[in-house]
Structures are given as C-alpha cells and as structure tokens.
Amino acid sequence: MILEIENLCVDLGEFKLNGVSLKADRGDYIVIIGPTGSGKSIVLETVAGFYKPIRGKIRLEGRDITFLPIEKRNVSIVYQDRALFPHMSVFENIAYGLKKKERNSSIVREEVRKIAKILGISHLLHRKPDTLSGGEQQRVAIARALVVKPKLLLMDEPFSALDVKTRENLRKLVKKAVKKYDTTVLHVTHDFEDVFSLANEVAVMKDGEIVQTGRPEEIFSRPLNDFVADFVDGD
Ligand SMILES: Nc1ncnc2c1ncn2[C@@H]1O[C@H](COP(=O)(O)OP(=O)(O)OP(=O)(O)O)[C@@H](O)[C@H]1O
C-alpha cells in the first residue's frame, strides 16, 4: 500500500474532518468528489502537511508522515490557479524543486526535458509563464509537480479554470504522464468527466466524511444512499 489514511480527524473550529480513511496502491488514481464545503481540499491539504490532525494517521509507503514537515513528505500538490514563478522561465519553474534534490545540472536538464516532452511543452521551455495560455501554464504546473517524482501527487481542481477542449487534452496528457512515472494520485474535482476518464477509484465526501468509495461504475450504478444517488445524478 502506498498511501494509508486512517481515521483522520482535523478540527478547524467551524469545520471538522470526521474520521476520513482512504487507501491507495501504487499507480492508483483516486478522484474525490462531493459538494462544495464538504472538506475535499482540507483532506488534500492535510495529506500535504498544512493542517495537523487531532486524531488519525497518514502513512506513505509505510512511513508515518502525519506530523512530518511539508517539504519532507515527498508529496506534490497542483492547484486550480497555476501559481508559477512569474520571473522565471518555464524551464526554471520546472527545475526549481528538482534542483534542491539533484545537484547534477545535466541530470536536472535531462529530467526537465523528459517531463516537458511528455506534457507537450518542450517548445515553451524558454518562455515566461505570463506569455502562456491557461492550459500551457497548467501543464507547466503539472510538470513541476511530477519532475521530482513524488510518492503522491495531489491535484485540487487542476482543470477547472480551463475550457472543455483544453480539459480533455490535459486529461490525456496527465493520464500518460502519471502512467509513465507510475505516480499515485489524489485528484479533487467537480467534473464527473475526470471521474470517467481518469479514476480507478472514487471517494465521495459529505460534511467532512467519506460516505462512499468504490470504482467509478459502482459509485454511479450502486450508490450507497440517497445523498450519493442525488449527487452523482445531478450536479
Ligand atoms: N482554515 C480554515 N479554518 C476554518 N474553516 C475552514 C478553513 N479552511 C476551510 N474551512 C472550511 O472548511 C470547509 C471545507 O472546506 P474545503 O475547502 O475543504 O471544501 P471543498 O470540499 O474543497 O469545497 P470546494 O468544492 O468549494 O472547493 C468549508 O466550510 C470551509 O469554509
């Protein structure tokens, strides 16, 4: 098991995560869905290390990371807004995190070129982020997250600022990239298309809890309760 989240409880005063448990094997692509405010982002941010749980455990490759500092977790996170460094080139943006781990600059160059090729941004490496389209910027953000070969890739609505066509394109590229790197993914979304085309496992959240997990077809054809049935029916 790559990721084991066990009975995770986070107390933010007005909002609580109530005993969230989730497991992922290597290469699993888990998509988390649920209404706005149900705690999807809090789950990702707790796994990333931004919140300290009051109960529960997070293990990554068997190691307890529940209270490990963010930078020691070997986890990358991609947000909806690209948050690239504006004064750096695309190459420098992608290389930034890797340079801290890898001193050999020819290896850094090679790794940046490799991920850039997979994500179709090789021709953009000299450009500054503000000269890129939204979809191109998001590909850079994903490249930057993957180039360090994280044990876990977290993505919080990574495609939601993009148009339908660009989303479709990015799904294909992400699918290819995570497969090549054998990356385990937790991906939060409001778009069921992400579930159908990317997920091998789905978790449905409501009020700080996971109310159902299963393969996509299970969630959609055999919802456990009225809430899940309504949620996957409408939206
Ligand atoms: N630092 C915080 N302190 C207190 N409450 C918070 C904090 N951060 C988020 N919340 C609350 O926790 C709840 C869950 O937030 P979260 O961002 O995880 O929702 P979400 O499921 O990601 O929603 P969305 O789909 O809109 O992104 C919300 O009601 C939010 O207002």
Ligand SMILES: [Mg+2]
């Ligand atoms: Mg959110």
